[in-house]
Amino acid sequence: MRELESLGKEMRIALDEEMRAVLQADGGVPDLYYGMMHYHMGWRDRDLRPADVNAGKQIRPVLLLLVCQAAGGDWRQAVPAAAAVELLHNFSLIHDDIEDASPTRRGRETLWQIWGIEQAINAGDAMFALAHLALNRLYDRGVPAERVVRALRRFDETCVRLTQGQHTDMDFEKRDRVNVDEYIEMITGKTAVLLSLCAELGALVAGQDDDTIAHYAQYGLDAGLAFQVIDDILGIWGDETLIGKSASTDITTKKKTLPVLYGLEHSADLRQLYTQEETDSAFVHQAVELLDQTGARDFATTKATAYTQSALSNLEAAHPSGPAYIALNQLTDMLLKRDY
Template sequence: MSTDLDAFMKTMLPAVQAEMRSVLQADQHPPIDHLHGMMQYHMGWLDADFAPLAAKSGKHIRPLLLLLTAVSAGGDWQQAVPAAAAIELIHNFSLIHDDIEDNSPTRRGRETLWHIWGIPLAINAGDAMFAAAHLALNRLIERSVSAEIVVQALRRFDETCIALTQGQHADMQFETRDDVQVEEYLTMITGKT
């Protein structure tokens, strides 16, 4: 089974990376603007001077699970690549904002956006990453997914984003409370994942 999973990963993850790079316009160097450079820095594609870095791929568990689910349901995983890219981009939007909220100076062994460029620009880059995730999801139309399915996916995507931010909101509130109940904690972590 692990060799099958390895084969899937070697095929699927580069397709997800290519889709994300296209959405974030990463094939233009230098970046088309400072904002795109910041987003590409966060993704690990550029250094802080916006010079390209050697390609390295993270685990990308969320997009991989989406694509494997498509395969197990009898679908074409290539048709689902834009949705997989959207999930990874929305995850990264949440990380940019989380780094600010948690006052984290580093992530993945590198300085965070806010630590280099300040909180206002980092918030803006996170917001742009949120919009880029939606652009990626809209690309399902280009893969012959019906408009009705795309609208349903966008609705579920937005509902999930709200649950994610509710989980983060509760997490921050819990920092000032000493009476957090187990049920509240479980609700919070469910929202954040």
């Protein structure tokens, strides 16, 4: 993992500098407008004093930069694109927290909990706009205007898919029946398309041809799907000491994940059980037992394996090279061959 650790550290430093430049307030001192965004990014505390809080894994921007380098480009030239996708991701988190009424994120109060829903919505909107301005900075790094315009178009198309995925996910919460195909379409929009965009933008900045860019984009899409399905499996059968939360949470909240939806389609007993309002330990035990009887875990594992194999095949077809390719393989293994 030396390549990933070494390159990843250098890339995250450059990414942080770029995002801070994009979110820099006039005069250099963050007022409340920028301060709320700085708080969400982990750069400030709730009193807007400097802080250094865990900003998340930043997997998406690192993947983008690794693809750029592995595809024959200079990852430093792609830093504005990496900043753009990370800001886009964080915009979506600000709004997700409001929509889900989540009181905390990364161990701190969410934006809306401190400054109210109206201001949090506005801060998210601002970060969405600033993400676009970040992407425009590719031109300042010497990326040809034609590629920048293409990147902006794909960025906006992905934004639409992300909001469609979120719309569908919220709609699922109100529905009693959701089938497996609908779920795959939802996670494609909500999760996988952003990882696909990262791989695509990395190859685009590197100046690759359309076929190679398409292979990288498909790699990202399949990796995103595999990642989410693995997450669904761990949400029921994962080791609680490794995943850092109760492995029964997805059952007690009746979350519509891939194994659960498969189980509901194939077990009348599970459908009957899910009509209960009480979700105590007995409910969890019986639900997991019924899921095992339907083969839901095996079904989800087979799906994850198929997506993983497709992702790796498309990565190989793109013919990446160098230390960045080694690091990219290490990152892919970390995402898709995990138990937490």
